[in-house]
Amino acid sequence: xxxxxxxxxxxxxxxxxxxxxxxxxxxxxxxxxxxxxxxxxxxxxxxxxxxxxxxxxxxxxxxxxxxxxxxxxxxxxxxxxxxxxxxxxxxxxxxxxxxxxxxxxxxxxxxxxxxxxxxxxxxxxxxxxxxxxxxxxxxxxxxxxxxxxxxxxxxxxxxxxxxxxxxxxxxxxxxxxxxxxxxxxxxxxxxxxxxxxxxxxxxxxxxxxxxxxxxxxxxxxxxxxxxxxxxxxxxxxxxxxxxxxxxxxxxxxxxxxxxxxxxxxxxxxxxxxxxxxxxxxxxxxxxxxxxxxxxxxxxxxxxxxxxxxxxxxxxxxxxxxxxxxxxxxxxxxxxxxxxxxxxxxxxxxxxxxxxxxxxxxxxxxxxxxxxxxxxxxxxxxxxxxx
Numbered sequence: 001x002x003x004x005x006x007x008x009x010x011x012x013x014x015x016x017x018x019x020x021x022x023x024x025x026x027x028x029x030x031x032x033x034x035x036x037x038x039x040x041x042x043x044x045x046x047x048x049x050x051x052x053x054x055x056x057x058x059x060x061x062x063x064x065x066x067x068x069x070x071x072x073x074x075x076x077x078x079x080x081x082x083x084x085x086x087x088x089x090x091x092x093x094x095x096x097x098x099x100x101x102x103x104x105x106x107x108x109x110x111x112x113x114x115x116x117x118x119x120x121x122x123x124x125x126x127x128x129x130x131x132x133x134x135x136x137x138x139x140x141x142x143x144x145x146x147x148x149x150x151x152x153x154x155x156x157x158x159x160x161x162x163x164x165x166x167x168x169x170x171x172x173x174x175x176x177x178x179x180x181x182x183x184x185x186x187x188x189x190x191x192x193x194x195x196x197x198x199x200x201x202x203x204x205x206x207x208x209x210x211x212x213x214x215x216x217x218x219x220x221x222x223x224x225x226x227x228x229x230x231x232x233x234x235x236x237x238x239x240x241x242x243x244x245x246x247x248x249x250x251x252x253x254x255x256x257x258x259x260x261x262x263x264x265x266x267x268x269x270x271x272x273x274x275x276x277x278x279x280x281x282x283x284x285x286x287x288x289x290x291x292x293x294x295x296x297x298x299x300x301x302x303x304x305x306x307x308x309x310x311x312x313x314x315x316x317x318x319x320x321x322x323x324x325x326x327x328x329x330x331x332x333x334x335x336x337x338x339x340x341x342x343x344x345x346x347x348x349x350x351x352x353x354x355x356x357x358x359x360x361x362x363x364x365x366x367x368x369x370x371x372x373x374x375x376x377x378x379x380x381x382x383x384x385x386x
Contacts, residue, residue: 067209244273
């Protein structure tokens with residue numbers, strides 16, 4: 001019997017281990033499941049909206065007062081006092097500021113004296129004319145003396161008229177030394193101080209009308225301006241008011257575009273949802289808040305993006321609805337639906353049959369998917385597609 005050497009034992013053990021390792025690897029390969037031949041395709045999607053909930057594009061705006069004006073004196077002078085500080089409210093006709101009026105008061109007295117003198121001269125001329133008329137009636141006076149007396153009376157009357165006008169102007173200038181409120185409101189800015197000398201027309205105060213009459217100013221792109229009509233009502237939200245909303249009606253639509261290609265639009269706020277101040281920001285939904293002529297027609301309709309439907313055979317229109325594997329799943333399959341289209345707006349299609357509000361449809365690329373295809377949603381929330 002041949003004696004086994006130590007090297008032979010090691011070789012035998014190595015062969016046993018190699019066989020075991022190969023067997024383990026083969027078993028591991030057999031346990032891996034085969035790869036899925038069809039991967040779920042990601043899709044851009046949108047939630048089907050009830051027609052009444054579609055508010056259209058949203059644009060930023062700024063709250064402003066319906067009434068606002070820069071106030072100034074109509075006469076030059078030195079400011080004697082300013083009666084209201086910035087932010088102070090006032091009533092219509094309230095005194096807001098005063099100029100030193102001594103010079104204007106003296107001018108008024110001088111004009112009053114001029115008028116009194118002119119009236120005295122007029123009285124004398126009238127008496128002279130009456131005497132000449134009486135003498136001429138008795139053939140004791142000449143025609144030339146009567147004509148001269150009549151001319152002097154006319155000149156005296158003209159001087160009285162001029163003096164009366166000068167007196168009225170002096171009174172008006174004295175009144176102009178007081179700056180009074182044109183309406184009820186609040187001081188927005190104070191631009192001058194007492195003892196300051198100002199010229200006529202120099203702005204002293206900027207005032208706003210009572211803040212219960214507010215509007216929202218928004219710049220509308222040229223691609224959207226034709227959709228708006230004067231008097232149409234729109235939903236407006238304000239960051240200062242949280243989730244509360246207001247309704248505003250279009251008051252003015254600017255006829256000319258600015259250098260940025262936008263048109264100024266002013267909307268009058270019906271009832272502010274919270275205390276607002278001019279200068280606060282707002283968001284205006286350009287979709288109409290109500291359309292009485294289409295209220296009944298849209299009662300059962302829904303809307304989807306205009307890119308969410310495709311044409312089929314003949315006149316058929318289709319959309320692809322996402323069916324999730326489970327309630328919390330972002331993966332699922334597509335189901336093709338035939339639609340009945342009511343109308344198309346700038347960016348929405350209104351559907352009367354085939355879809356239900358809250359369902360999810362393929363928003364883009366609908367022409368490249370098919371019924372029963374496995375897909376997954378991109379992103380989260382119904383606002384993924386705008």
